[in-house]
Amino acid sequence: MKTADLAGLPPGVPEHLRDEGIEELYPPQAEAVEAGVTAGESLVASVPTASGKTLVAELAMLSAVERGGKALYIVPLRALASEKKAEFERWEEYGIDVGVSTGNYDSSGEWLASQDIIVATSEKVDSLVRNNAPWVDDLSCVVADEVHLVDDSHRGPTLEVTLGKLRKINPGLQVVALSATVGNPEDIAEWLDAELVESEWRPIDLKMGVHYGNAITFDDGSQREVRVGKGDRQTPALVADILDDDGDGEDDDGGGSSLVFVNSRRNAEASAKRLADVTEKRLTSEERGELAEIAQEIRDVSDTETSDTLANCVAKGAAFHHAGLAADHRSLVEDAFRERLIKVISATPTLAAGVNTPSRRVIVRDWQRYDGDFGGMKPLDVLEVHQMMGRAGRPGLDPYGEAVLLAKNADTRDELFERYIWADAEPVRSKLAAEPALRTHLLATVASGFAHTREGLLEFLDQTLYATQTDEPGRLERVTDNVLDYLEANGFVERDGDGVTATSVGHTVSRLYLDPMSAAEIIDGLRWASDHREEKLRELEGEADGSARENRADAEVDADAGFQRASEMVPEEGTDADGDGGGDAESDDDVEFETDRTYPTALGLFHLVCRTPDMYQLYLKSGDREEYTELCYEREPELLGNTPSEYEDVRFEEWLSALKTARLLEDWADEVDEDRITERYGVGPGDIRGKVETAEWLLGAAEQLAGEIDASATVPVREAKMRVQYGVRDELIDLAGIRGVGRKRARRLFEAGIQTRADLREADKSVVLAALRGRRKTAENVLEAAGRKDPSMDDVREADAEDLPEATFETAKDRREDGDGEADDPEEQASLGDFG
DNA sequence: GAAATAGCGATGTAGACAGCATGTC
DNA sequence: CTACATCGCTATTTC
CATH class of the missing domain: 1.10.3380.30 (Sec63 N-terminal domain-like fold)
Incomplete structure (x- = not known):
């Protein structure tokens, strides 16, 4: 099907797609259109990662907007929300407005009401529904990305319940559910009353195989020799092999990148260090230069050992990636990998679930992971391994992607073929009928007026995926009764016969999005x-x-370690004697x-x-x-x-x-x-x-x-x-609340005798400038944010800073101790509130 | 005699959503 | 009930 033939889209959109080089829809996309996504029909698309699911969603949303509606795109991660928003913003020139709503990045309700497409996490949508966001009624199309996550025991029920509520609010709602290939997509389709498009098709071929001995055996029967010297490890050999392979004939990119999936953070770091030796040898001097800059940016994010280790690896063209990294670390690594500067990333599953980072070769090194409940190493789910393998193959760059599992012996090789390469993914199973999930969702359902009786609750629950799947009819009812008892005993609901109403505290708890427990x-x-x-x-x-x-028993220990406690840096008596009432440190x-x-x-x-x-x-x-x-x-x-x-x-x-x-x-x-x-x-x-x-x-x-x-x-x-x-002691709360002032600057200002915003408005500018290490622009911004009428530093001489020996001392010490993402530029210090 | 290496026991194990008020894209 | 890679240490071998 030609994109030019698509009907029902805003004017200009088909042409835009053509200009992007999309003239022909991929087969699954064409199937979706035939099933009516552009005509408001609900759809479940169970297709491999990177097979163009997003375009299906876009077609659905754009046509819905063209019909005068409003669309919601539900993502599982905040990072994906911003990624999708950026992607959808290319439609702005055709009059489509895109907004985002997540916990840490939100736009006002009114503003969202005026947007055509809204991207949000499932929890945020749940919360918006609970709090009756007015625009929810206007939705005509909802896309649920990665809908197979309803299987997740912690967060799955939220998605499940939220979709149910949205459909109940708006009976004509079009639901487009995008799923990885799973065992039972028909269950999802049945639950959502949707057409099903199922496909294994992918735009770039994926070869899956197992490396054992000196070769990879692929699923198509082919083999590729990858020799591993005695005492050497498989992973570096495989990374080196693909890096040296420039035989794709596409361009002179000097070979392909790899992603290595491992099962712990420590392994990710250890592996990246080893792989850095492999990549380092193969860098051009240009790349070295650019990588050195990125390494410096990484160090600037945070002054920690993790940051330092990462920077050292990145300088050599390798990196690790896991949840212990700061968000800025992660995006620096992801971006540099996409720009092909970083040649290999060793990662925990964060990367498989997160933003798009395709790679020529994916190596699934560890296919088992420690699980405390299980009591040992548990094999990963087929779905999870498939998600990792699906990262192989960079569109427009690679002739095909390769996903390789590692085996140490022939038996394991055969087992891996059976277990992961030939196997279909597990079926998705609703996790709704568990007490922790129902505790939250039943209270919310009652509090937001979706149900007023026990019967009403059960009726609502009967519309969920759980209900379409269960073969144990009494279970949901039993758990519901337990949960209602719990909610009543804790004063969150009141019951009157069959009737259930939320108490005032119950309403608050639901609104605050707290687990009732x-x-x-x-x-x-x-x-x-x-x-x-x-x-x-x-x-x-x-x-x-x-x-x-001592205020804290371990103060001596710290002193032994050469660590100076923050409290010791505080002058024993306030620099000015009048005492501002801001509360002193407990002396x-x-x-x-x-x-x-x-x-x-x-x-x-x-x-x-x-x-x-x-x-x-x-x-x-x-x-x-x-x-x-x-x-x-x-x-x-x-x-x-x-x-x-x-x-x-x-x-x-x-x-x-x-x-x-x-x-x-x-x-x-x-x-x-x-x-x-x-x-x-x-x-x-x-x-x-x-x-x-x-x-x-x-x-x-x-x-x-x-x-x-x-x-x-x-x-x-x-x-x-x-x-x-x-991140401050109580005496700094006022100062740290100023935009542009974080824990470090607040402390320096305080030590210079400036203890409050009011002080800042009155203080001698040279003192402020010295406390801020002579950064004029920063000082001006800070003064302005503190509400000073004449923030300009133009009339302050640089030399004034030299008159303050204390501050000069601070500067030197801070250079050493700063650990707060302060870069050496005028905009250096992010407010500590805006992580992520 | 220093350095490489083998052996041993102890050790520790993935991920990440949300309020509100504000500021920002 | 279940594992396994890594690390820091010591004992042993090697040049």
Whole structure:
């Protein structure tokens, strides 16, 4: 089918496609059009990755808009939301407006209402539906990307329920579900009342094979010799082989890139280091230069060991990729790989699920992964391996893609062929009938008025994929009753016979997008705090008066390690004597200010949110158990709730891992350097940001819950939230709230005697300039953001900075210690709020 | 005698959505 | 109930 023949699209679109070189639809796309995607028909497309699914979605959305409708594109990851948005923006010249809505990147509701295509994550859509976003009623077309993820036990039910709700709100809704090739696409089609297009077709051929001994055996029977020297590893040999292969006749690209999938972060890093030796030898001097620049950018993202290791690899043309990387690291690596500067990436599954990074050769090195519940190494799902292999073959660059599994012996080779190459992907199974999923979704369904009775809930659930699949009819009803009991017992719903209504707290919980169990934990903790306030305060005061004890037991350890605690950098007495009331750091011995210690403390609140099911906790390594048991007793008065007995193994263990996670947050909010934190907790920079982001969200929710049940805790909660948000001690909260001022600059300003925004408006400009390391543009921006009338630095002499020895000292030290993504340019410091 | 290497036990294990208010594309 | 690669260490061999 010719694109020129497509009917129902906005004028100019077929011509645009032709100009992009798309004159003929791919067979699956043509099938989709025949099935009526451009005429508003619902469709399930179960096709391989990179076979043009996105165009099917675009045709559906553009034709829907042309008919006067509005389209929603649901993605599983935030990173994909921005990728898709960028892709769809090429239609703007034909009058199509594109908007995005995700947790961290949002546009106002009114603005979205005016957009034609909206890209959002499934959770965000769920939340918008819960909160009755007005434009939801106007939708006429919904695309669900990667719909096979309904199989995911954690996030699948959200997609499933959300699609159900959207269809219920708008009975005529066109649903276009894009799926990888799965075992049972007909189930999905039946559930969505949609036509099914099923295809194995791909635009670039994919050869799948297994490497064993000195050759790869492919699924088409062909073989390719790849010799592995004695004592050498298979992976470097395969990477070198394809890098040296320029026999594709297409152009002089000097051979192809590889993606290597491994099963742990550590393996990804170790493998990348080894592969760097392979790639380094094959770089041109031009490439070396460009890679060196990228390596520097990587170092500028974060001053941590992970960052440094990555930069070293990248300089040599290799990289690793996993969730411990900061978002900026990831995109730098992905971009450089697409630009063919980085020749190989060793990655965990992040890359298979994330943004598009095609490669000439994909090597699935590890096909088993440790699984604690399983109790050992578990083979990956066929679907997952297929997703990885599907990354092989760069359109327009490679004659075909190659996906290679590794085997150490002939038996394994045969097993891999059976298990992954000849095998079809598993069927998708709904995970809806599990208590954690239903807890959230039943409450939301009641709260947003989708159902008012138990019967109504069951009726709604009857429309889900789960219902079309189950062969155990009573199960959903049983779990529903358990969940309703739970919700009632915790005061989120009230029941009157068959009727179910959400309480005021229940509405809040649903709106805040909290797992009800998290909300219950937070509410219990806050209530406990207000019941035990006096007693605990006395305990805390007692300790504070008793001795000049160190605030934290490990301070000595830190000192041994040559680490200077943030608190030690704070001048003992404020630089100006008047005391701004902004709250000083808790100094240990005799205090000259009123001892109005806040309660609950930040650590107590961090611990509270860390023990909710919405927080992914750090887990205890060997030796941690002792360390954190001790810490637990020491900080016990701060924890909100009774510490479980040490003999309650599981509960106690969870309590400790929550404490460990809380401590990470406390370190962050005590201005401990990023590299210090990564080292101490064995995490990557991306993990810190992830934890901080989640904590920020949960504390925000806690703040609102506190307002609802017991306002006495709202202030401490808000303060704790702002401390994680900015990564600062309490005295810096005001300064760090200024745009362009993060934890580092706030601390420097504070040390220069500028403690508040008001100070900043009055302060001597040369002092500000010196505190900001002589960066005039930055200083101007900061002053302007602080609301100063005359931010210009033109009249300030550079030499003034030299008059301030303290600040000069700071500059040198900061150069060494900066770990916060500060680049040496005027726009250097991102506000700590905008991760990701 | 220093350095390479083999052997051994301890160790640790993928991923990532969401509120709200604001600022930004 | 289940694994396995890596790391840091020591014992042993090698030049």
